[in-house]
Structures are given as C-alpha cells and as structure tokens.
Amino acid sequence: MDFNLTPEQIEIRELAMKFAKNEMMPKAHEYDEKASMPLEILEKAWSLGLVNTCIPVEFGGNGFSAIDSMIITEALAYGCMGMNTAIMANDLALLPIVIGGNEEQKLRFLTPFTEKYKIAAFCLTEPGNGSDAGGLKTLIKEDGDDVVISGNKMWITNAGYADLFVLYGTTDSALKHKGITAIVIEKGTPGIEIGKKEDKMGHRCSDTRAITFNNVRVSKKNILGGLNQGWKIAMKTLDHSRPMVAASAVGGAQCAYDHAVKYAKERIQFNVPISNHQAIQFMIADMAVKIEASRLLVHKSAWLLDNHMPNTQLASYAKAFAADSCMQITTDAVQIYGGYGYSKEYPVEKIMRDAKLIQLYEGTSQIQRLVIAKEIFSRN
Amino acid sequence: MNIFVCLKQVPDTETKIIPSADGTFIETSSIKWIMNPYDEYAVEQALLVQAANAGSTVTVVRVGSSKDTEALRTAMAMGADDAFLVETADNLDSYSIAKALKGAIVKSGKSPDLILTGKQAIDDDCLQVPQILATMMELPSVTVVVGYEGSANEIIVKREVEGGALEVYGVNLPAMIACNKGINTPRYASLPGIMKAKKKPLTIFSLADVGVSDADRRVKYSNFQLPPEKPPGKKFDATDAAKMASVVKDVVGLLRTEAKVL
Numbered sequence: 001m002d003f004n005l006t007p008e009q010i011e012i013r014e015l016a017m018k019f020a021k022n023e024m025m026p027k028a029h030e031y032d033e034k035a036s037m038p039l040e041i042l043e044k045a046w047s048l049g050l051v052n053t054c055i056p057v058e059f060g061g062n063g064f065s066a067i068d069s070m071i072i073t074e075a076l077a078y079g080c081m082g083m084n085t086a087i088m089a090n091d092l093a094l095l096p097i098v099i100g101g102n103e104e105q106k107l108r109f110l111t112p113f114t115e116k117y118k119i120a121a122f123c124l125t126e127p128g129n130g131s132d133a134g135g136l137k138t139l140i141k142e143d144g145d146d147v148v149i150s151g152n153k154m155w156i157t158n159a160g161y162a163d164l165f166v167l168y169g170t171t172d173s174a175l176k177h178k179g180i181t182a183i184v185i186e187k188g189t190p191g192i193e194i195g196k197k198e199d200k201m202g203h204r205c206s207d208t209r210a211i212t213f214n215n216v217r218v219s220k221k222n223i224l225g226g227l228n229q230g231w232k233i234a235m236k237t238l239d240h241s242r243p244m245v246a247a248s249a250v251g252g253a254q255c256a257y258d259h260a261v262k263y264a265k266e267r268i269q270f271n272v273p274i275s276n277h278q279a280i281q282f283m284i285a286d287m288a289v290k291i292e293a294s295r296l297l298v299h300k301s302a303w304l305l306d307n308h309m310p311n312t313q314l315a316s317y318a319k320a321f322a323a324d325s326c327m328q329i330t331t332d333a334v335q336i337y338g339g340y341g342y343s344k345e346y347p348v349e350k351i352m353r354d355a356k357l358i359q360l361y362e363g364t365s366q367i368q369r370l371v372i373a374k375e376i377f378s379r380n
Numbered sequence: 381m382n383i384f385v386c387l388k389q390v391p392d393t394e395t396k397i398i399p400s401a402d403g404t405f406i407e408t409s410s411i412k413w414i415m416n417p418y419d420e421y422a423v424e425q426a427l428l429v430q431a432a433n434a435g436s437t438v439t440v441v442r443v444g445s446s447k448d449t450e451a452l453r454t455a456m457a458m459g460a461d462d463a464f465l466v467e468t469a470d471n472l473d474s475y476s477i478a479k480a481l482k483g484a485i486v487k488s489g490k491s492p493d494l495i496l497t498g499k500q501a502i503d504d505d506c507l508q509v510p511q512i513l514a515t516m517m518e519l520p521s522v523t524v525v526v527g528y529e530g531s532a533n534e535i536i537v538k539r540e541v542e543g544g545a546l547e548v549y550g551v552n553l554p555a556m557i558a559c560n561k562g563i564n565t566p567r568y569a570s571l572p573g574i575m576k577a578k579k580k581p582l583t584i585f586s587l588a589d590v591g592v593s594d595a596d597r598r599v600k601y602s603n604f605q606l607p608p609e610k611p612p613g614k615k616f617d618a619t620d621a622a623k624m625a626s627v628v629k630d631v632v633g634l635l636r637t638e639a640k641v642l
Contacts, residue, residue, distance in 0.1 A: 011453060011574045019568060049571030062571050072571075 020079025060114030077251025093120035159209035202353035320368035418498025457569030473599035483590025
C-alpha cells in the first residue's frame with residue numbers, strides 16, 4: 001500500500017496548481033460577474049494538456065491514468081470551479097466515445113480534440129427527466145442508414161460553444177433503460193436549436209443552455225455501441241465522471257479552506273487572532289478532516305478504475321461525501337470570514353455558490369445514496 | 381549550439397525557514413522545493429535561443445541532493461534535452477559549486493557555446509556563482525541581463541544598472557549570461573512535456589567525479605540562526621501637556637542610551 005503520488009504526479013499537480021493560481025484565480029471573480037465563457041483561459045489550459053485528460057494515447061491523448069486526471073481536476077477546481085466545469089464537461093462528453101466508441105469513431109471524434117482546442121457537450125438531462133435518466137424522452141428514430149433525433153435537452157454545459165454533442169435518446173420510451181441509445185452529433189447539423197444562456201447561482205462562467213433537436217438527421221455510423229446499448233455506456237461513464245466531479249469538490253473545498261486558515265490568522269477579535277478561538281479551530285479542524293477524507297475517497301475510486309476493478313459504489317461514496325463536505329466547508333469558510341465572507345469583495349462567497357452545484361449535477365447527493373444502498377442490498 | 385543552463389533548487393518562497401538541529405544549515409525535510417525563479421528566465425532564454433538556432437541542444441546542470449530533482453525535471457518538461465546532477469547533500473559555498481558546475485559541463489563532453497544562469501538564487505542571495513564560473517571557464521560574462529538578441533556567434537545584451545539605466549554590450553560567444561526578470565516570460569512545463577521528460581537522460585556525477593574536494597571549500601557554514609525577535613516598540617503618553625517636558629526628556633534619553641541614534 002502506498003499513499004504517495006509518483007514524481008510525475010507531483011509535477012502534474014504543481015503545473016496544474018500553478019496554472020490555477022496564475023491564470024484562473026485572478027480572473028475567476030471577473031468571469032463569474034459577467035457570466036461569460038473564459039475561452040482564452042480554456043484554450044491556454046488545453047495547450048498545456050490540462051483538458052481532455054480521458055483521451056487515450058493511441059488517439060493523441062497524453063496517456064493519463066484516472067488518478068492523474070483527478071489530480072488535474074482538483075487543481076483546476078481550486079482555481080475556479082466554474083471554469084473547471086467547462087473543462088470537465090469535455091471529458092464527460094468524450095468519455096462515452098472512449099468507453100463505447102469503435103476505433104473508427106474514436107479516430108474521427110477524439111483525435112481532432114488533441115489537435116485543436118474544441119468543445120464538447122454531454123446531452124442527457126431533459127426538462128422532465130433529471131434524476132430519472134432512464135425515463136428520457138428524446139426520440140431516436142431509425143430511417144434507412146440514418147437516425148432522426150427529436151426532443152429537448154436541458155442544463156447542457158458548453159451548449160453554446162460545442163463542436164460536438166454526445167446525446168442520449170431512446171428508440172422507444174416504453175423500453176425504459178433498454179431503449180437508451182448514445183449518439184454523436186456534430187455542430188452545424190441541421191435542426192439543432194441552442195437556447196438562451198441560463199442565469200445561474202454559481203459556475204456562472206460555464207455556458208449552460210437548453211437545446212432542442214428538431215428532426216436532426218445523423219448517420220447510424222455515429223451511434224456508440226449500437227442501438228439500445230446506451231445505458232451501459234452511460235453507467236460506465238458515470239464510474240469515471242463521478243470521481244472527477246468529487247475531485248472538483250475537493251479542489252473548491254481546499255481553496256475555501258486555504259482562504260479561511262489565512263484569514264483566521266489575520267483577523268483580530270478580543271485582542272487575539274480568531275485562530276486562537278476554539279470555535280474557529282474546531283471549524284477549521286473539521287474542514288481539514290473532510291478534505292482529506294474526500295480526497296482519499298476520490299483517489300481510491302480512481303485507483304479501482306485504473307486497476308480495472310468495480311468502482312460504482314466507491315465513486316458514489318466519493319461524489320456524495322466530497323460534494324456534501326464541499327458545501328459544508330465553503331459555508332463554514334463564509335462563517336469564519338463573518339460579514340466579509342458574505343461580500344463579493346472577498347473570495348469565499350463565490351466558492352460557496354459554486355459548491356452547491358456539485359451536490360446537484362452528475363447525480364444529486366440523494367441519487368448517490370440510492371446507488372450506494374442499491375449496491376449494498378443487491379450484494380447482501 | 382551547445383547551450384547550458386546552470387540552475388538551483390530553492391525553498392518555495394512561502395516556506396517557513398528554521399535552522400537545522402546541528403545549526404550548519406536549514407531544516408530541509410519538510411521543504412517544498414522550486415526552481416530558483418531567476419533560473420526560470422535562464423531556461424526560457426535557452427529554449428528561445430535553441431528555437432532560433434536549428435540543431436541546438438539545451439543541457440541543464442545542477443549541484444545538490446538527488447532526493448529532490450524537481451528543478452531539473454521541470455526544466456526538461458519545459459523543453460531542455462538532458463540534465464546533469466552533481467550529487468551532494470552538503471551546503472557548499474559558491475566557489476565549490478562553480479567548480480562542480482564547470483566539472484559537469486566539461487565532463488558532459490559538449491563544448492559550451494552559451495552558458496545561462498539566473499542572476500542570483502533567492503535563498504542565500506550570494507550572487508557569486510555565475511561570475512566565478514565564467515572566470516573558471518575563461519569566458520566573458522554579463523550579469524543582470526534583461527535583453528538578449530543575436531546570432532550563434534555574437535549577441536547583444538542589455539544589462540540593468542542602478543537607477544533603471546541600461547548598459548548595452550556586444551558579446552562574442554561562447555559567453556556566460558546571467559538573466560534577470562524582464563528578459564522573457566518563462567513558459568509553463570506542459571503535461572505532454574512532463575510525460576516526455578521522464579524519458580530524457582539525467583546523469584548523476586559525484587563531487588569526486590567532477591574534481592571537487594573538501595579542500596575547495598573557501599567558506600564553511602558554522603551556524604545558522606533566526607534573527608532575534610524584535611522587541612515591542614515603546615509608547616509614550618503625550619496627551620497631558622503638563623507632563624510633556626518629562627516625556628520629551630525620557631524619549632531623548634532612550635534615543636541616546638538604548639537606540640543610540642543620538
């Protein structure tokens with residue numbers, strides 16, 4: 001057993017943290033305020049290899065392990081959780097291709113992402129289907145060598161800028177999970193109607209929109225894993241993406257914690273720094289414990305992936321615990337800052353707003369508990 | 381061109397420094413090491429010169445412990461081709477370090493066309509190694525350089541002097557150039573660069589390999605200690621006009637006897 005990062009992983013972390021601190025943090029507040037996509041920063045992150053960590057080396061990727069990508073995600077979320085969402089959404093959209101695509105599809109869809117900064121969007125959620133993903137209604141109808149897609153998608157990250165959409169639909173909604181089909185749709189295909197940008201509480205710089213697919217015609221060559229094979233791909237994608245989202249929670253929490261520790265040493269009340277007060281010490285100690293525990297869950301769930309062992313349960317542990325901890329930690333960071341914490345002049349209120357989304361996307365904290373309970377009772 | 385960069389690994393600027401138990405150095409076990417920031421400019425300049433002169437190689441050289449090789453690995457991840465480490469756990473003086481660097485450069489088998497360094501290391505701030513090294517290698521040198529242009533044979537460098545003025549030198553290569561902030565903007569080591577760096581050669585020499593012995597030590601460090609804590613300032617109550625004369629007398633007295641400024 002070894003808890004040490006390898007020398008390369010330490011270097012990867014150093015680089016990602018340097019990028020987070022020098023390039024992302026100084027601009028995080030500004031992009032949050034104007035709620036615009038930080039394309040310049042995202043492209044720079046891509047040029048350093050920080051984006052699309054899931055692409056295998058055979059298709060032009062860097063050959064990162066799952067743990068490597070967790071290290072990168074944590075660091076980028078430290079810089080700005082919203083910008084990291086724009087980066088992470090690429091992986092979320094490309095993972096179904098990595099997992100379920102054939103060689104031809106991987107070469108056609110993944111490799112261009114290694115040659116130029118491109119943006120991808122994962123289209124699963126619908127206005128009427130969030131947690132109940134198996135009940136989605138977007139119809140994928142066979143028509144000769146093509147399929148025709150019609151339906152509405154909601155809360156789609158990167159929607160307004162995407163070069164590629166990876167969509168989950170159904171060939172027959174009565175089939176529930178067994179009708180789910182995953183397909184790749186390229187930008188510019190007629191019938192894609194992008195909605196207006198959502199005005200969100202947090203992750204404000206990431207571009208979130210509804211998308212309507214009006215009889216969008218796509219070749220069957222773009223179907224991943226065959227018709228009605230989408231559910232398995234979706235579940236395997238979550239095994240990868242949930243630890244990643246959990247890693248982003250660790251990054252956000254670590255950032256809020258670092259701010260809180262620094263502030264507690266500077267802020268004088270009753271003639272001493274507030275770090276001398278036990279009430280503050282206990283909050284800080286709880287934060288530190290939760291961050292370390294979250295990180296260990298993230299790393300273990302990624303380690304299982306790297307070693308080809310089932311990680312569904314651990315991935316949900318990591319996602320539920322890290323997201324809930326991040327919410328608590330960022331809330332306490334605002335508490336430690338007092339009135340200043342509630343002001344946009346100080347960094348912690350944004351992180352608290354950003355934290356909330358982590359409990360919602362990629363399966364709410366409640367869905368994670370459902371997954372965990374199902375794993376427990378199906379085995380005992 | 382054979383371009384060499386001599387670099388140092390220094391404690392992160394946020395490190396809390398404490399003297400080691402035996403007092404001959406600082407406690408290094410919990411230190412986070414980084415490449416000396418001025419050396420980053422030297423690495424970047426080497427890579428820029430390499431890009432402008434096809435077929436050039438960039439070799440990085442360091443004297444220090446083999447336990448932490450971050451600075452050399454970072455330089456190779458930025459783009460340097462190979463690295464040499466002269467291994468020592470000791471805190472050597474500037475003369476020994478310069479001699480070890482020269483030994484490693486000679487032993488590398490490549491005749492240097494250009495040696496780049498940072499203008500100083502931010503830990504001990506000795507500002508000596510570049511000049512001593514240039515003297516030992518019988519090369520012209522310019523330090524505190526903020527501008528660099530030229531060919532593989534001849535360069536024009538700008539050197540910052542007090543008051544913000546610039547000296548401009550034409551220098552025939554080979555030469556030793558010590559870089560200052562402003563000469564360029566160091567690139568990030570990219571992730572593909574980090575992965576590639578794993579396969580780049582890092583050769584380790586001992587001090588004996590490069591001909592450095594204890595007899596070369598001009599300076600030996602005997603005692604590191606933290607500066608004494610500053611005593612708190614004294615406050616005088618000057619609100620009561622009636623007592624003003626005696627307060628002034630006290631202040632003047634203390635300035636004379638304690639602060640010894642009068």
